[in-house]
Amino acid sequence: MLNVENGRVDLSHGAGGRAMRHLIEDIFHDAFDNIWLRAGNDQSAFAVSGGRMVMTTDGYVVSPLFFPGGDIGSLAVHGTINDIAMAAARPLYLSASFIIEEGFPLADLKRIAESMGVASREAGVPIITGDTKVVERGKADGVFISTAGVGMVPDGLDLRADAARPGDAVIISGSIGDHGMAVMSKRENLEFEAAIVSDSAPLHGLVAAMAEAGGRLIRLMRDPTRGGIAATLNEIASQSKVGFHIDENTIPVKPEVAAACELLGLDPLNVANEGKLVAVAAPEGAEAILAAMRAHPLGREAALIGRVVADDDCFVQMSTSFGGFRIVDWLSGEQLPRIC
Amino acid sequence: MKYIDEYRDGRLANGIAHQIAAIADAARAYDFMEFCGGHTHTIARYGLEDLLPDNVRMIHGPGCPVCVLPMGRIEAAIALAMRSEITLCIYGDLMRVPGTSGSSLLKAKAAGADIRIVYSTLDALRIAEAEPEREVVFFAIGFETTTPPTALALKTAIAKKLGNFSIFCNHMLTPAAIHNILENPDARKLGTIKIDGLIGPAHVSAVIGTKPYEFFAEKFCKPVVVAGFEPLDVMQAILMLVRQINDGRHAVENQYIRAVTRLGNEKAQAELANFFDLRESFEWRGLGALPYSGLRLRPQYEVYDAEKRFSMVTSRARDNSACECAAILCGVKKPAECKLFGTVCTPDTPMGSCMVSSEGACAAHWTYRRFRAKGRLADAGRAVA
Structure with missing residues (x-):
């Protein structure tokens, strides 16, 4: 079991064994909980109706990890949702990938994951797939998060960067x-x-x-x-x-x-x-x-x-x-x- | 922001602009130099030139410490920072200053040098205390405004017996540069420089007072008005200069009375005298070697002097030959008159010193005013409202 209160991430948490399983289940699945993650596949399937989709991805390396009004977790959810929304699209699903530095406190990781879970539930955009890697101390700075997302563009809308016209x-x-x-x-x-x-x-x-x-x-x-x-x-x-x-x-x-x-x-x-x-x-x-x-x-x-x-x-x-x-x-x- | 917004009131500015227009003699031109980069930045950022009549013109002076730091000093700092035992603490705007052949502290950092951006000298002291195994060097730069904090850092380091802290001293003196510009034989030879009056430094004057300018006003018969850095301060100072010229006077006047006195901050001056000596000569980028224009640590503090402690060598490096920084810094040319301006020399790839810091004449002109360079008036009536 994970000692979330006092424990730290070590290299075994990224090694693919039982320790990694515990990390993913106790921290990420617990925080993001949804039917896709519970299914336990390496990918998640979802049905879409016809129309135009958008897809985006973004990496988060903010320092400090926690700041007034948010943290790297909520930021990683909001940022990717917003990139989708800027096409006037309705965001559907997110993915989340973590690169964690050896020695990172599990309590901080849990706090970040829970904040992501809250942000994703409040936004109504579930995190349905993810990945975890652990790198040696000094090879990262605490935790880096990468999120990707997909969304559907409503019929008839087509926002483009070159569409601004004089007078607008x-x-x-x-x-x-x-x-x-x-x-x-x-x-x-x-x-x-x-x-x-x-x-x-x-x-x-x-x-x-x-x-x-x-x-x-x-x-x-x-x-x-x-x-x-x-x-x-x-x-x-x-x-x-x-x-x-x-x-x-x-x-x-x-x-x-x-x-x-x-x-x-x-x-x-x-x-x-x-x-x-x-x-x-x-x-x-x-x-x-x-x-x-x-x-x-x-x-x-x-x-x-x-x-x-x-x-x-x-x-x-x-x-x-x-x-x-x-x-x-x-x-x-x-x-x-x-x-x- | 209380006590700041009041000095940015557009309505009051318009009032002063009308007064300037009303008293400015249409039969003559008024050419004023603002010495300080802080004033240059304010003039460009708030578009003050749009408020002045055509015959009242501002010439941007050399008062930007980052701009006038010679390349040789940057090269020396880069060489020092590449030594494995050194942690170099710098103010952020030094990061991108170009050395020779495209080098910079930013690139040195990427190449492995331990260079850290600090916001005050106290940050550098803190690093020295926290990491006793590192040789922590503070890259001290600036005019009289930033010299007292360096003196304070030195005083604290001595009191705490910090054996791993030293200072790379690049402090410069404004009166020496003003004197040089007014007396510059090259500029006189060119015959195009005409300075009718000076806007004196704001924060520098809070330290040194207005007294040092009395000499220039007297010797060169030029009015000097010491002004604050807010846009209304500058507008009011211009009005005061126009009045002096119309009256045939050349006095030192103080617009910035909320911070500056005639004698300045004597306590700070005493601290400076305790810790610093005049260098016989110091090189200014664009202006060349100026006598008694730079400071160094006094001999008894040699152990804190990075130049001595690490036997630093400063070579003389020349600017790009097409670069007009020297003429621009003396007010002989305007930024847009340089062939490099906006072509190969931009804030992203600065060739000359004036493009380096946001307070430099070229960078300010490029960043805020380059529609002027194209002979365009703002908007030129093309807005589709």
Whole structure:
């Protein structure tokens, strides 16, 4: 039996023997419990109806593993669900793969697995298959998680990165920079006691409400994770070959996040989010989509932050709160490593 | 953010902009240099130039410590960090500064060097205490603002008898650089440099006070206004400079009265004098070797001086010959006038010093203002509202 309270992961937990069986059953199956895992196959079968599917995968290496508002486990569930949801798809199933460093406390592993189980049940997206590997001490940092997911796209919707057109509205679902600064506030060598909580959350419910209100008038959506909304808007600009004109005054930033950014010399536009989306919508749909977002708990602070403009240089320009103009650029190099 | 938002009020800024436009003499130009990278960054980030009349122009000075650090010092730090016993503690913005032939501390780290990003000198001390088997070297850099924390680290290391802590000292002095720019024979030879007034450093002046600038104002007949780093501070300082010029005055004025006094922080100055000596000469990237412009640890603290302790060698390395950093740092040229700007030299692949740090003139211009380089006005009326 596993000594979850005081035990540590050792190499036998990845060796394919009885110890590995115990680890998988006592920690992962217990936390994720569902009929697919109980069936005990190396893969899980599920039936699908006709239509378009999406598939995505993502690796999680966040440091620290536990942060205000979440942990690597809930993040691994939310992040992959959100990548599916950005196609306006309904997420169906997830997989989870763990690379665990020898010596990692079993209690922490259990806590992470339980957090994943809760996140997946709350989102209604079961984890139906997985894998576990253990590597020698020093070859990983605690635990790395990789999740993949599949989802179904509703009939008639086809969101594409190159679909933004001049005149389209740009909408953000809420305040920016919360996740990045929450993680930053817990870094070992950074001791500011700010009450900043990660926004990590599954966005497919919000997206469903938006799709119902806006349908085909939603051109595309992105979740602005690493690189923040600055990177997201620049990505869309170059893929759609358009520019953006956004207004700094309309972008929601929590005062504590703004203050922490100020202290560290960071720009909230570059800081990661894990529970926000940027949507580009046809102008005639913007109002209805915004209203639907604001009626959803994860979109209460949704705001229209600007417009798509014709621009051969694909510049993202921002009128500053001060009354001037500036470019919003990609970040050079790494601002905050291992944020997700 | 209390006490910050007040200094970013767009409505007040517009008021000052109108005052500047109202009193600026249309028959002449006003060319002002902001010495500090902090001001350069504020001007670019908030788009202050959009608020100024065409005949009031800002020239970006060399006041960015990361930008003016010569490549030879970076190379010396890389060589040191590659030694197996060394843990090099650095401020994060040094990571990507290019050395010669594409080297950087970031690449040295990837190649196995133990380089750690710290947020304060105290982090470096903590590492030295926690890992007594490592030789922990703090890469000290910056103007008078960051020198007192280095002095404090040294003082603490001595008090705690930390035998494995030392400092690679690259502290520089702002007055020496300002003097050089105003008196620069090369710039005079070029004949294009015209500086009507100076915006003096913010945080540096909190330490050294406004008194050191009185000499420049007097000798070169240039008005100096010490200003804070917030956008309203800069706008107000520009207004004060325009007024001085219109009145034919050249005084040192203090816009940043909430932090700066004439004599500065005398306690910090005393600590600096305790621990540091002037170097006879120190090389500035772009400006060359400037007399009495750098600091080193005093001889009695030699054991804490990484240059001595590890017999570090600093060679002189030259910038790319097409790079116009020197002319840009003196205000002779603008970033967009450099052939490398935005072509091979961008913040992702900086060739010259001004593109390295976000406070550098070229990086600020590229990051926030490059639509200007294309002769475009923001939006140019193309927005489909």
